Amino acid sequence: MFEVSCASCQASFEYNPDDYIHLCPYCSAGFIIDSEEGAKDLIGDHYVIPSNIQKENIEEIFNDWIMKRYHNPSKIKSEFNILGSYGVMLPYWVISVEAHTFWSGHSAKKNLYPGRVRDLASGYLKEEGRFSRRYRWAILARKSPKEHWGLERLHHPRESVMVDWEGFPLDETMGVQDEGVKPIYEAKVPFKYEQANEIAVASIQTKELSAVTRAKDQINEYHRRMAKTKIGTLYEHRTEIEVVGLHIVHMPFWFIRYSFSPKSFFKFFTTVRERRILIQGYTKAVLDAELPLNTSDKVMTNIVVCGTLGFICLTLSVFISPLFYILFVLFVLIVGLSSWKIINREKTDLDTIKGKENNEPVGS
Numbered sequence: 001m002f003e004v005s006c007a008s009c010q011a012s013f014e015y016n017p018d019d020y021i022h023l024c025p026y027c028s029a030g031f032i033i034d035s036e037e038g039a040k041d042l043i044g045d046h047y048v049i050p051s052n053i054q055k056e057n058i059e060e061i062f063n064d065w066i067m068k069r070y071h072n073p074s075k076i077k078s079e080f081n082i083l084g085s086y087g088v089m090l091p092y093w094v095i096s097v098e099a100h101t102f103w104s105g106h107s108a109k110k111n112l113y114p115g116r117v118r119d120l121a122s123g124y125l126k127e128e129g130r131f132s133r134r135y136r137w138a139i140l141a142r143k144s145p146k147e148h149w150g151l152e153r154l155h156h157p158r159e160s161v162m163v164d165w166e167g168f169p170l171d172e173t174m175g176v177q178d179e180g181v182k183p184i185y186e187a188k189v190p191f192k193y194e195q196a197n198e199i200a201v202a203s204i205q206t207k208e209l210s211a212v213t214r215a216k217d218q219i220n221e222y223h224r225r226m227a228k229t230k231i232g233t234l235y236e237h238r239t240e241i242e243v244v245g246l247h248i249v250h251m252p253f254w255f256i257r258y259s260f261s262p263k264s265f266f267k268f269f270t271t272v273r274e275r276r277i278l279i280q281g282y283t284k285a286v287l288d289a290e291l292p293l294n295t296s297d298k299v300m301t302n303i304v305v306c307g308t309l310g311f312i313c314l315t316l317s318v319f320i321s322p323l324f325y326i327l328f329v330l331f332v333l334i335v336g337l338s339s340w341k342i343i344n345r346e347k348t349d350l351d352t353i354k355g356k357e358n359n360e361p362v363g364s
């Protein structure tokens, strides 16, 4: 076991080769060690967002959340069970950028109005435009976004744009805070272990340079997809990204594991399994959650209900009126379509899982 002495207070502590920035557990100073010369470089611009959640608040937060989602509030106590919870301070590189985008393309729309040019050869309309955005783009400073559940897709854009990156614009992502509470970025204070409110502090593993590169790639792709929503065929897209600031910020997150074991009719259609919720520790917003009943459960219920009704109609068509036979065919159709949906869903799910595994960073 190696030890390293703090660049600020000289106290020695255990050296972790996976860390890029070493954090002193005694004085909270952060420093980088030059691998060739061994020189230590103290870092500034390291902040922490205080946690507003403690272990004893978890039950209340969970109950508030499930109350709004479950159709039968009186049964919540008997059907839902919190299996465990933990909080962690995760380090993010927060990169302030200005992004300017120019795009051009052709649209198939035929309606002309002043300012648009008609391409005589095709009858299509040529369009172009510009837009600019400012972000505080957050990139996790850990080697794997899979370490904790729910961190791989925190970005939910306002535009109808598909997202396949793990970074996100900080100000739009972390949930709306209560009135009188400062926006998350303004709540930051210089990093001190004491501010973590006794939850674990994850160390900083990745370099700022790789974070900036990833943030630029993600913003570029985000803007390209945004431009694509404005036009039929996108011909050209250019996004210039200017980095105006860079900080490392530790942000609190809480994870709850719960189980759902329905006492009602639904118990025949769900498997009792663990489900998870991701909560922002400062805003207390639920950022992601696995719901008690997923689509397959509902489609499954559909199959059973329609199957039963179909059987009843078949019986009635024999004994009462052949008209019931039409209803029987209808219900069988619904059962067929539902089964097809479930089978297809499971296929796609497997594919996504495979794809994700392939994308995992190797050996970094």
Ligand SMILES: [Zn+2]
Binding pocket: 006, 007, 008, 009, 010, 011, 024, 025, 026, 027, 028, 029
């Ligand atoms: Zn120290």
